[in-house]
Amino acid sequence: MPGDGIGPEIVAEALKVLERVAEIGGLELEIEQGLIGGAAHDAAGHPYPEATREQARRADAILLGAVGGPQYESLERDLRPERGLLGIRSDLELFANLRPAILYPQLASASTLKPEVVSGLDLLIVRELTGGIYFSQPRGIEQRDGQRYGYNTAGYTESEIERIARVGFEAAMKRNKRLCSVDKANVLEVSELWREVVERVGQEFPEVELSHMYVDNAAMQLVRDPKQFDVMVTSNMFGDILSDAAAMLTGSIGMLPSASLNSEGVGLYEPIHGSAPDIAGQGKANPMATVLSIAMMLRHSLNRNDLAERLEAAVGRVLDQGLRTPDIHGDGMQLVSTQGMGDALVAALDDA
Numbered sequence: 001m002p003g004d005g006i007g008p009e010i011v012a013e014a015l016k017v018l019e020r021v022a023e024i025g026g027l028e029l030e031i032e033q034g035l036i037g038g039a040a041h042d043a044a045g046h047p048y049p050e051a052t053r054e055q056a057r058r059a060d061a062i063l064l065g066a067v068g069g070p071q072y073e074s075l076e077r078d079l080r081p082e083r084g085l086l087g088i089r090s091d092l093e094l095f096a097n098l099r100p101a102i103l104y105p106q107l108a109s110a111s112t113l114k115p116e117v118v119s120g121l122d123l124l125i126v127r128e129l130t131g132g133i134y135f136s137q138p139r140g141i142e143q144r145d146g147q148r149y150g151y152n153t154a155g156y157t158e159s160e161i162e163r164i165a166r167v168g169f170e171a172a173m174k175r176n177k178r179l180c181s182v183d184k185a186n187v188l189e190v191s192e193l194w195r196e197v198v199e200r201v202g203q204e205f206p207e208v209e210l211s212h213m214y215v216d217n218a219a220m221q222l223v224r225d226p227k228q229f230d231v232m233v234t235s236n237m238f239g240d241i242l243s244d245a246a247a248m249l250t251g252s253i254g255m256l257p258s259a260s261l262n263s264e265g266v267g268l269y270e271p272i273h274g275s276a277p278d279i280a281g282q283g284k285a286n287p288m289a290t291v292l293s294i295a296m297m298l299r300h301s302l303n304r305n306d307l308a309e310r311l312e313a314a315v316g317r318v319l320d321q322g323l324r325t326p327d328i329h330g331d332g333m334q335l336v337s338t339q340g341m342g343d344a345l346v347a348a349l350d351d352a
């Protein structure tokens with residue numbers, strides 16, 4: 001589902017890479033194209049049309065580019081591209097959003113932070129994706145005391161917190177066994193419950209060192225000393241914001257992939273960035289985040305860790321060759337287009 005803006009450009013490159021990696025690995029894939037976001041609204045009158053819903057429901061895995069753009073901002077709220085993305089996440093109950101922020105050593109100088117602050121960075125943000133302030137009722141804009149009043153509700157049930165906490169602990173068990181739960185429990189009741197439930201789930205994981213941090217401090221700590229973190233687990237909106245900040249630690253938002261999983265193992269894979277209308281159609285978009293999302297797809301939905309590793313190694317080799325899209329470009333590097341980067345990745349897959 002390519003979506004809008006740079007979505008079609010980056011998905012085209014990612015599909016080239018996927019097809020080659022599948023060929024190498026003897027993986028048989030049946031690939032369908034689906035409409036989502038503004039593109040779906042243009043073609044079918046809705047950002048998440050029924051036909052797309054049916055495709056999504058029969059897929060083992062979904063690759064999504066990005067949605068949104070200025071031309072859609074005046075649409076009524078329910079028809080806006082972003083509603084399509086929220087719709088598919090909610091429809092498939094993709095509550096567990098994994099956003100790994102890994103610094104490729106070749107990009108240490110592309111980060112706006114000092115190389116010693118970010119070198120060796122490998123952190124995982126586990127973001128709750130189908131609840132919290134994005135979805136809770138009531139919400140709306142209405143007349144109150146002679147003026148308009150806009151409101152949302154930031155609610156979580158115990159079971160919603162429990163299941164995302166468990167994903168956080170399980171991820172930590174496979175890594176360095178440190179989990180930091182990020183909330184705003186000094187102010188919000190929903191966070192008070194969050195913290196209590198995370199503590200309770202933690203009792204099932206005595207080996208994991210659990211800590212709690214307020215989100216404002218977490219934002220500061222991510223920039224001050226990001227390597228203190230192993231896994232962070234947090235609510236929908238806090239995770240949205242912190243993961244964009246974490247992306248910049250890796251050199252560019254164009255480097256950060258994500259996996260959104262439900263309890264049946266179906267996954268939606270997408271870069272964490274948006275449709276980047278400012279560079280759409282110019283061949284400037286970095287397709288790496290989308291390509292790395294394919295690696296996550298191979299790992300989490302297609303059970304081919306071997307091919308995921310091969311793909312990630314190919315990304316490393318292309319960076320070694322000095323090829324860079326504009327977002328990560330620097331002295332002595334070779335500037336390439338979105339397509340040039342895709343071609344280089346395909347070629348690097350064969351070098352393994």
Ligand code: NAD
Pocket residue numbers: 006065066067068069070082085253254255270271272273274275276277278279284285286287289327
């Ligand atoms: P954005 O992530 O699209 O862009 C932010 C900045 O990062 C821009 O300067 C853009 O050029 C740059 N950028 C993003 N991806 C890049 C890439 N792959 N390579 C190089 N540079 C890249 O965020 P925004 O500008 O706030 O939002 C634009 C639109 O995208 C909005 O309609 C928003 O709702 C939507 N959006 C969609 C998603 C999604 O589909 N998952 C995520 C975020 C924003």
Ligand code: IPM
Pocket residue numbers: 068082085086240272274
């Ligand atoms: C993301 C995006 C989306 C979100 C928007 C476009 C609905 O910012 O995937 O991070 O807020 O989840």
Ligand code: MN
Pocket residue numbers: 240241244272
């Ligand atoms: Mn976001």
